[in-house]
Amino acid sequence: MRSRLVDGSSLPYPPGMLRLTVLLACALSCAPIQDTPRLDRVSPNSALYGSPEHLLLNGSFAPDLAVDLGSDTPPSLENRFEVRIGSERAYGVRFLSRDSLEAVAPTTLPPGRHDITVTDAQGHSSTLPGAFEVIDRDVHRLVFVTSMRSAHPGEWSEPIRIELRDPSGQPAPTSTPRTVRVTSDSSTGRFAWLGHEQEAQAALEVTLAPGESGLDIEYQDSTPGYHTLESSSRELPPITQTVAVGRLGPPTAVRFTWVPSSPLVAGEPVAIALEVLDSSGGPASMPATGIQLELSTNSPAGGLAVSGSEPYHPALSLILQASQGRLPLLYRDMRSATQVRLSARAINRDTLTALESDEISLVVEPGPTRRFEVLRAGTRPLQVGIPERFLVQALDAFGNLTPYTGPVLLDTVPTDPDFSPGRIELAEGEASFYAEFTRVQTVSVVATDPNAATVSGTSDALLVRPGPPDHLAVSAVPGPQVAGTSFELTLEALDRFGNRSDMPVSLRLSASGVPDSALSPTTSGTFTGALTLPVTITAAVEETHLEITGGNSEAPDALHATTGGFEVRPGTTQRFVVEDTPEAKTVGVPFRVRIRAVDTYGNTTRDVHDLMLGAEGVHAHLFTPSDFAGFQGQADVAITISQAISSTRVTVLSGTTRGQQAGTFAVNAL
Numbered sequence: 319m320r321s322r323l324v325d326g327s328s329l330p331y332p333p334g335m336l337r338l339t340v341l342l343a344c345a346l347s348c349a350p351i352q353d354t355p356r357l358d359r360v361s362p363n364s365a366l367y368g369s370p371e372h373l374l375l376n377g378s379f380a381p382d383l384a385v386d387l388g389s390d391t392p393p394s395l396e397n398r399f400e401v402r403i404g405s406e407r408a409y410g411v412r413f414l415s416r417d418s419l420e421a422v423a424p425t426t427l428p429p430g431r432h433d434i435t436v437t438d439a440q441g442h443s444s445t446l447p448g449a450f451e452v453i454d455r456d457v458h459r460l461v462f463v464t465s466m467r468s469a470h471p472g473e474w475s476e477p478i479r480i481e482l483r484d485p486s487g488q489p490a491p492t493s494t495p496r497t498v499r500v501t502s503d504s505s506t507g508r509f510a511w512l513g514h515e516q517e518a519q520a521a522l523e524v525t526l527a528p529g530e531s532g533l534d535i536e537y538q539d540s541t542p543g544y545h546t547l548e549s550s551s552r553e554l555p556p557i558t559q560t561v562a563v564g565r566l567g568p569p570t571a572v573r574f575t576w577v578p579s580s581p582l583v584a585g586e587p588v589a590i591a592l593e594v595l596d597s598s599g600g601p602a603s604m605p606a607t608g609i610q611l612e613l614s615t616n617s618p619a620g621g622l623a624v625s626g627s628e629p630y631h632p633a634l635s636l637i638l639q640a641s642q643g644r645l646p647l648l649y650r651d652m653r654s655a656t657q658v659r660l661s662a663r664a665i666n667r668d669t670l671t672a673l674e675s676d677e678i679s680l681v682v683e684p685g686p687t688r689r690f691e692v693l694r695a696g697t698r699p700l701q702v703g704i705p706e707r708f709l710v711q712a713l714d715a716f717g718n719l720t721p722y723t724g725p726v727l728l729d730t731v732p733t734d735p736d737f738s739p740g741r742i743e744l745a746e747g748e749a750s751f752y753a754e755f756t757r758v759q760t761v762s763v764v765a766t767d768p769n770a771a772t773v774s775g776t777s778d779a780l781l782v783r784p785g786p787p788d789h790l791a792v793s794a795v796p797g798p799q800v801a802g803t804s805f806e807l808t809l810e811a812l813d814r815f816g817n818r819s820d821m822p823v824s825l826r827l828s829a830s831g832v833p834d835s836a837l838s839p840t841t842s843g844t845f846t847g848a849l850t851l852p853v854t855i856t857a858a859v860e861e862t863h864l865e866i867t868g869g870n871s872e873a874p875d876a877l878h879a880t881t882g883g884f885e886v887r888p889g890t891t892q893r894f895v896v897e898d899t900p901e902a903k904t905v906g907v908p909f910r911v912r913i914r915a916v917d918t919y920g921n922t923t924r925d926v927h928d929l930m931l932g933a934e935g936v937h938a939h940l941f942t943p944s945d946f947a948g949f950q951g952q953a954d955v956a957i958t959i960s961q962a963i964s965s966t967r968v969t970v971l972s973g974t975t976r977g978q979q980a981g982t983f984a985v986n987a988l
Contacts, residue, residue, distance in 0.1 A: 762777050
């Protein structure tokens with residue numbers, strides 16, 4: 319502690335007080351040396367930029383002891399502490415107790431973390447690094463705080479307040495110098511910065527110092543009308559405010575303004591406005607209860623909105639309050655049109671009288687080409703090889719026909735390798751073409767802008783049927799075949815692109831060198847697309863081929879096909895055929911008999927046999943030869959019978975296979 323004596327030329331104290339003073343002075347002189355302050359904690363440890371914040375500092379703080387020796391006033395503790403936050407001094411520092419101080423952080427502290435230093439009267443200090451953080455409010459937007467102002471020509475308006483706001487909508491002091499610019503859409507408009515002596519300016523620029531959150535201005539204009547003020551600052555979105563300048567008589571009419579001179583683009587909002595006017599054509603004084611407005615459009619795809627965040631409606635009913643003489647609007651139309659009408663009707667709610675209405679006409683043009691539409695013109699079934707008419711249209715995002723003129727590439731999904739055409743030219747947004755498909759499938763036609771791959775269009779899925787039958791495809795016949803054994807023959811009726819036709823056909827079959835009776839079947843019957851027939855040829859032939867002809871009811875003989883050549887071999891031997899002997903023979907005189915080995919169908923076989931020969935009723939030793947080794951196919955055998963008999967026939971045997979003459983003959987004695 320430190321003592322302070324109040325000097326005097328004399329001691330106006332009684333002896334007792336003097337002794338007390340001396341003792342106190344002695345006690346103070348013998349007291350221990352002052353403790354160094356210690357800062358442990360700060361609460362709160364952060365604050366928003368530009369806001370004064372009361373801080374509580376905790377630690378150890380020894381105060382000064384003040385003693386007035388010339389007074390009966392008892393000794394007191396004096397607050398002799400200084401608190402600095404960063405480079406700035408806190409104000410309102412108060413000693414609360416030996417372990418706490420109170421201070422107020424200055425509003426000018428820049429954003430960021432700051433050290434806090436506490437210093438006592440002897441210059442002893444304690445610093446807590448980064449103990450306090452100033453958080454930037456993050457200026458989010460500009461705001462016209464005041465409502466629409468009005469003024470007579472050449473006179474100053476009421477003050478207009480512009481503020482910086484944070485994301486929550488609260489005023490946000492800027493942490494760095496920030497320039498705010500204000501302009502008017504009127505060439506005769508002038509601005510003044512309220513509270514500052516300077517000449518009125520057509521465009522006002524004010525630099526806000528750190529810690530400031532707004533400015534107040536006045537506006538003056540010699541031209542009657544609703545004038546739009548715009549304010550901007552660096553990266554912040556610009557804002558607007560309306561000032562009404564005029565005679566400000568009673569309202570008599572409503573008028574559309576900001577009417578675009580060029581056509582609208584479908585789907586793109588356009589800004590227009592509706593103004594309340596007096597009899598002079600200038601801004602009117604608004605009635606206390608406002609103006610009832612009825613706005614509408616005759617376009618079924620059009621809509622009005624007060625702001626971009628609201629839905630668009632074909633009709634709006636709303637009230638213009640006393641502070642609103644101009645109503646900014648947005649109009650959007652999804653359909654192109656040569657004329658769209660907007661109308662406005664209004665009623666003075668104070669007098670319940672109708673104001674003069676207004677109507678405007680707008681032109682809506684299509685937007686940029688976003689896609690193609692591919693439409694099929696016909697309704698009959700699609701067939702390969704049969705040209706089909708299609709229409710391609712260039713459309714914007716809302717289905718309006720655009721004036722696109724240029725090439726369009728055509729293709730199919732799935733791919734049809736021989737599809738045509740592959741390219742067409744659009745004029746004024748559309749073109750027609752004839753397409754030919756070559757593959758039977760469910761397919762879509764795809765149109766693409768060669769200069770913008772994202773601009774494309776696909777037709778509905780189309781079922782492509784086969785074309786009329788144009789030719790036949792016949793499966794190969796492997797050889798050799800065996801007489802009487804069936805083999806499979808596949809017949810296909812194909813269109814000119816090789817697709818199986820779905821039209822019914824009927825075919826006839828024949829085989830070269832084979833009688834019709836030895837071929838089965840000779841007709842296919844009626845079938846569609848493909849047919850597999852079991853074919854049987856019972857006649858053996860060294861080489862033959864099948865010939866197929868036919869068609870449909872419209873062209874019965876239009877289709878022809880031939881198989882490759884093949885051999886039909888005889889089957890296995892089923893019996894022996896022995897030719898009859900037409901007349902009587904003489905004992906001991908040789909005569910010839912023809913013997914054949916045949917299959918089921920009478921074809922001479924190729925099997926080799928060992929034959930046993932004989933004659934009915936003739937002793938074996940009287941018949942020669944009695945055997946024939948290595949017999950194959952057929953042979954003429956010289957037979958001798960040495961026994962007279964009135965009726966006999968030659969017999970043949972090989973294993974279980976037999977044969978004999980059908981008729982009999984006699985053998986006469988010499």
